[in-house]
Amino acid sequence: MSEVRNTMAAQATGSYIAQEDRHAAHNYHPLPVVVASGDGAWVTDVDGKRYLDCLAAYSAVNFGHSNxxxxxxxxxxxxxxxxxxxxxxxxxxxxxxxxxxxxxxxxxxxxxxxxxxxxxxxxxxxxxxxxxxxxxxxxxxxxxxxxxxxxxxxxxxxxxxxxxxxxxxxxxxxxxxxxxxxxxxxxxxxxxxxxxxxxxxxxxxxxxxxxxxxxxxxxxxxxxxxxxxxxxxxxxxxxxxxxxxxxxxxxxxxxxxxxxxxxxxxxxxxxxxxxxxxxxxxxxxxxxxxxxxxxxxxxxxxxxxxxxxxxxxTGEPQARARELGGVLRERLEALIGHGVVAVRGAGLWAGIDIDPVKGTGREICERLMERGVLAKDTHGSTIRLAPPIVVSEEDLVWAVEQLEAVLVDA
Known part of the structure; x- marks a missing residue:
């Protein structure tokens, strides 16, 4: 039964993507995920799979989905x-x-x-x-x-x-x-x-x-x-x-x-x-x-x-981004030398240079997507993390753990 459900899910996702490819101008190259709803730092695709949104629409969703x-x-x-x-x-x-x-x-x-x-x-x-x-x-x-x-x-x-x-x-x-x-x-x-x-x-x-x-x-x-x-x-x-x-x-x-x-x-x-x-x-x-x-x-x-x-x-979102930004930075810097070349950023905004041996930024983001994390690449082997400020510390740590796992497997 699980194989049947997976096949049906893939067909549904493929249908939405095919419509977009056919009738929307090709000025973007999105990851193959079709988002249907969102809550806080998480989004759900048309097949019911949840993802931690670590892009936040390029910071447009700083305060979370469905705030x-x-x-x-x-x-x-x-x-x-x-x-x-x-x-x-x-x-x-x-x-x-x-x-x-x-x-x-x-x-x-x-x-x-x-x-x-x-x-x-x-x-x-x-x-x-x-x-x-x-x-x-x-x-x-x-x-x-x-x-x-x-x-x-x-x-x-x-x-x-x-x-x-x-x-x-x-x-x-x-x-x-x-x-x-x-x-x-x-x-x-x-x-x-x-x-x-x-x-x-x-x-x-x-x-x-x-x-x-x-x-x-x-x-x-x-x-x-x-x-x-x-x-x-x-x-x-x-x-x-x-x-x-x-x-x-x-x-x-x-x-x-x-x-x-x-x-x-x-x-x-x-x-x-x-x-x-x-x-x-x-x-x-x-x-x-x-x-x-x-x-x-x-x-x-x-x-x-x-x-x-x-x-x-109120100053509360700024304070939260400062606090969680410290957690994000510490966790990411621990990956330097283990598939990560450099980390930059401030608050809940990080640029991560991936060792090209591990793959391009796009490839790393595709593998993260498979593990339930949505991120975006830029300029070759660099990826960006910018989760909504409402993200929990637990989820933030989990996201970095998924990146670590991707780099180990690469």
Whole structure:
């Protein structure tokens, strides 16, 4: 009977995957698992098999699947109104931007939907600030970015990406960007001139493999930007909102950028919500009609975002990520020399370089999936772990044990 059930399960999974392969654009290469439901740090596939989610939708599900607080906020708003557009005010947007601004210690919020939209919006704001405040000649603004960056896949953003899989065959590319090595403050300073309006970076590079810069790097960036009068824009779309054990990764080194870019976890894994957060002397450069979004700041998104901000305001998710992050780091570092080459990260976010002899990152993730753990590879033999912050210590330890078992068997 078990063989019959397994055959039927494989057929069901295969059917869903076949439909997706046939009718969805092939811009992703997902693991062969079909998720049907989720609760906390666990998800269940169409065949009833449970998996520990150690990706959390690239940190969009920081607070767990089916989080009751977030679901209650969404349900309550669904019964009232979900979309008005910004042609009118709604009763959730004002409180949302007020509470988010307070959490970030800034004056103003520009609400958008996706992370890439937040980045694009910040580029527009920085250029407008450069022309209207700094006095850069029209059309001459430049922004300094980092090698190995990942800020999204729109045509402007891929113009300053060095990931050929995101960039190749999508030109012509948008000018106005200069790339310097990540973590090199001297190179950054040398690249800035009188026409530089901003420095855009990830406090911890996520897609590059959870790359943590030297401890003195972000403070140096802050000093350089202040002295040379360029906006410091921190893309905290993946690193922010509790993931690293702090509200923002910049907090880990006591640095405050001019602009925060937020997304992913801001929508609680329920709706896409992003934001550009800055003081009035920066975001105040925008005038009516110069930028907008039909769905940005919609009542449903704002209601869910308010619930997220309320949870973060307690400090509890950040403290939990710090505590469990220590457990994760200790367990992973014990695997160095036993199939693991290096471990990087902060809080509940880890990049693990696998010995290529043991397999590619994709192969390791496929073997983890077979053992009930979902993770994601990046850049060859590197895998990432980013479980929801609600994960239990017991489950976290179990996940690392599965990785150890996979490496022993490889």
């Amino acid at each position: 009751p607080v977030l679901l209650d906020a969404a349900r309550a708003q669904l019964d009232r109104i979900t979309l008005t557009s910004r042609a009118f005010h709604n009763d959730q947007l004002g409180p949302f931007v007020t509470e988010l601004a307070a959490l970030a210690g800034k004056d103003m919020v520009l609400p958008m939907n996706t992370g890439a939209e937040a980045v694009e919006s910040a580029i527009k704001v920085a250029r407008a600030w450069g022309y209207r405040v700094k006095g850069v000649p029209d059309g001459e603004a430049n922004i300094v970015v980092m090698a190995g960056n990942f800020h999204g896949r729109t045509t402007t953003i891929i113009s300053f990406s060095d990931d050929e899989s995101a960039r190749a065959d999508f030109g012509p590319y948008t000018p106005g960007f200069r790339t310097v090595p990540y973590g090199d403050a001297a190179a950054l300073e040398a690249a800035i001139d009188d026409h530089t309006v901003a420095v855009l970076l990830e406090p911890i590079q996520g897609e590059a493999g959870i790359i943590v810069p030297p401890a003195d790097y972000l403070p140096a960036v802050r000093e350089i930007c202040t002295r040379l009068r360029a906006l410091f824009i921190a893309d905290e779309i993946q690193s922010g909102l509790g993931r690293t054990g702090a509200t923002f990764a910049c907090d880990l080194v006591d640095v405050v950028p001019d602009v925060y870019l937020l997304g992913k976890a801001l929508g609680g894994g329920i709706v896409p919500v992003s934001a550009v957060v800055a003081d009035a002397d920066v975001l105040g450069v925008l005038h009516a009609g110069e930028h907008g979004s039909t769905f940005g700041g919609n009542p449903l998104a704002a209601a869910v975002g308010r619930a997220v901000v309320s949870m973060l305001a």
